Amino acid sequence: MSASSVAELIRGAGSVVALTGAGISVPSGIPDFRTPGTGLWEKVDPMEVAHINVFRRDPERFWHFYGQRFQTLEDKEPNGAHRALARLQDAGIVGAVITQNIDRLHAKAGSRDLVEVHGSIAHSSCQTCRAGYPLDDVRDRQSADPDGIPRCDCGQPLKPDVVLFGEYLPVAALTRAEHLAASADLMLCIGSSLEVYPVASLPQMTLDTGGQLAIITQGPTPYDGRAAARCGGDVEAEMGEIVASLGLL
Ligand code: ZN
Numbered sequence: 001m002s003a004s005s006v007a008e009l010i011r012g013a014g015s016v017v018a019l020t021g022a023g024i025s026v027p028s029g030i031p032d033f034r035t036p037g038t039g040l041w042e043k044v045d046p047m048e049v050a051h052i053n054v055f056r057r058d059p060e061r062f063w064h065f066y067g068q069r070f071q072t073l074e075d076k077e078p079n080g081a082h083r084a085l086a087r088l089q090d091a092g093i094v095g096a097v098i099t100q101n102i103d104r105l106h107a108k109a110g111s112r113d114l115v116e117v118h119g120s121i122a123h124s125s126c127q128t129c130r131a132g133y134p135l136d137d138v139r140d141r142q143s144a145d146p147d148g149i150p151r152c153d154c155g156q157p158l159k160p161d162v163v164l165f166g167e168y169l170p171v172a173a174l175t176r177a178e179h180l181a182a183s184a185d186l187m188l189c190i191g192s193s194l195e196v197y198p199v200a201s202l203p204q205m206t207l208d209t210g211g212q213l214a215i216i217t218q219g220p221t222p223y224d225g226r227a228a229a230r231c232g233g234d235v236e237a238e239m240g241e242i243v244a245s246l247g248l249l
Contacts, residue, residue, distance in 0.1 A: 002231040003238050006188070006214045007245035009229055010093060013186035013212070018085055019202055020099045020106070023191025023217055027079040027236050030072075030103055052166040059157040060147045066160060067142055070135070073102075073121055078109035081190065084239035086110040091248055095184075098177045100192065100199055102162045115180065117173045117199055119162035126152035127159055169198065181205040186212050186228075191235050194221040216242075 010016055022032035048054070050069075055062040078086075086109040088094040096113040097106055102120050125132040131152050133141070138158060141150035150158045163169055181187060181202040194200045194217075203213050203223050212228040215221055216238050224230060231238040243249065 002229060002233075003241035004245045005229040006216065006231060006238075006242050009186055009212060009214050010088075010188075010242070010246065013184075015184050016088075016094045016186045016188060017180045017184040017206075018088075018094050018097045018188045018190060019181075019192060019199070020085070020097060020101060020190045021192025021194075021196075021199075021217075022101060023193075023219075024081050024085075024235055025076070025079075025101055025103050025105055026191070027081065027234070028076045028103075028105055030076055030105075047165050050164050052164045055157070055159055055164060059149045063142060063149050063157070067139075067148060070121055070139065070160075073104075074135075074139075076103060076105065078105040080236035081239040082106055082109035082111070084236075084243045085190070087243055087248055088246075089113070091246075093246070093248075094188065096176075096180050098180060098199075098202065100196065115173050115177050117163075117169055117177055119160070119170065121160055121162060124150065124158040124160045126154060126156050128152070128156040129154045132161075133158060174198065177202060178205060181211075182209045184211045186214060189213060189215045189217060189221070189223070189227075190239070191217055192221070193217065193219060194223055 049065045082105050089111055096115055097111050098115040099106055100118050102118050104120055104122050106114055123132050123134050124138045138150045145151055152158055182205045184206050187203055187206040213223055214229040215227045216231040218232055
């Protein structure tokens with residue numbers, strides 16, 4: 001019932017936007033760091049290390065951790081849910097994809113018009129002269145540096161273009177996300193617990209402007225009671241069924 005009812009909502013909607021969170025990347029082997037006892041986050045408290053203050057005061061410690069984080073993300077591939085969403089975009093059904101994920105997997109799956117509200121590991125930049133460097137270059141610079149700190153040509157430590165704890169979200173991306181949410185007939189919320197603000201407020205904007213929500217997420221969300229459709233199964237299977245229900249296999 002659930003995947004076909006999402007397909008039904010999609011058919012009836014003029015504009016569809018997607019909002020994705022950590023859950024869509026779990027089948028790719030990227031654990032949600034808010035789930036206790038998973039992977040890299042087991043050994044360190046990310047809220048302590050992946051913090052802007054640590055980057056500023058102790059870039060060596062920050063990069064010791066973040067370099068490992070890059071390593072765990074680098075070899076990961078998009079899964080069926082990422083591909084299904086890219087397929088919906090190809091078919092002109094879904095417009096933009098707003099994501100909290102920094103893992104580049106939507107881009108790898110071929111999604112366009114990505115609004116990465118927490119940034120991406122795809123590039124790092126210098127906080128002093130603003131020069132930007134792609135991931136491969138950052139990795140090379142990190143291995144070459146005696147302290148393991150990737151440095152700009154000007155000598156300053158590079159900072160990954162992701163939102164660290166203690167930092168504000170990028171204003172341009174957030175403004176775009178809010179505009180998309182407020183103008184959507186339908187928001188597909190995929191793999192997000194919809195609990196992390198301010199991104200968690202986007203579904204409310206869609207509802208407030210008369211749009212509907214379809215939630216494709218394992219586990220409860222604060223919006224479950226107000227969703228027009230709710231899929232709680234495996235995210236790859238559910239997304240595959242939605243695409244199939246629309247005849248897009
Ligand atoms: Zn610089």
